[in-house]
Amino acid sequence: MQLYHHPYSMDSQKVRLALEERGIDYTSYHVNPLTGKNMEVSFFRMNPSAKIPVFKNGSHIIYRTIDIIQYIDRLAVSLSGEVNVPGVEKVIEWMQKVDGWNPKMLTLSHIPDKYRNFVSKFIRRVIIARMAESPELASNYHEKLRDAYETEDKMRDLDTVQESEEKLIKLLDDAEMQLEETIYIAGDEFTLADTMFVPVLVRITLLNLEEEYINCRPKVTAYYQLVKHRNSYKVVIGKYFSGWRKHRTILKTLCFICIRSIFRAY
DSSP: EEEEEOOOOHHHHHHHHHHHHOOOOEEEEEEEGGTGGGGEEEEEEHHHTTOOOOOEEETEEOSSHHHHHHHHHHHHHHHHHHOTTTTHHHHHHHHHHHHTTTOHHHHHHOOHHHHHHHHHHHHHHHHHHHHHHHHGHHHHHHHHHHHHHHHHHHTTTTTHHHHHHHHHHHHHHHHHHHHTOOSSSTTSSSOOHHHHHHHHHHHHHHTOOOOHHHTHHHHHHHOOOOOOHHHIIIIIHHHHHSTTTHHHHHHHHHHHHHHHHHHTOO
């Protein structure tokens, strides 16, 4: 089994937490979308959406995050022979609720314009270069190029960004209410719903928005501190977000883009 992912990708974090929690071994392949690695022809042929994560088990390839996590759960059950635990409906309900919030617009809105525009321009040039390299995939690459321009247009629409923020606030408020009654997000046991929800809090932390979104919610704050002690969190999140490690990947990515841009090596 292979997982194509990136440590800072929120959806990748969700899948990796599920894999660690369910104890499933896999081969890890890092794909950094900020450097255009997801646009490389070999990856693009496998996954024309160019999104990560991608989970591959033999000839079976899954792209959608929630589908990957549910597949992992079924796989773990079949390997262990365990019986599904009660409350699965609540778990699925929360998984779908978390999956309904897309962090893209909120994330981009908190990145300085000069950095966001610099990376966006680089990605567009990567797409154009891959389009010339593989004419048979030109229509697919052209669609990704159009998506890049549409994202820039959306960033100028304050209503779009506000809508993303409102959905996040609703999600966190619902979580705060749920955690008044249970230890974890869908009950008193850590479940796949938590593997979906924890990366949302991690993204907020990465954007330095804890004070605004997390610390003002005492139950969510206590929950966040609790899950940080889990081994899966330490492997998937802590390894990359502790101290100076939080900035290493970002600096490495920016240096890569700068060098490639200078030499026009897209």
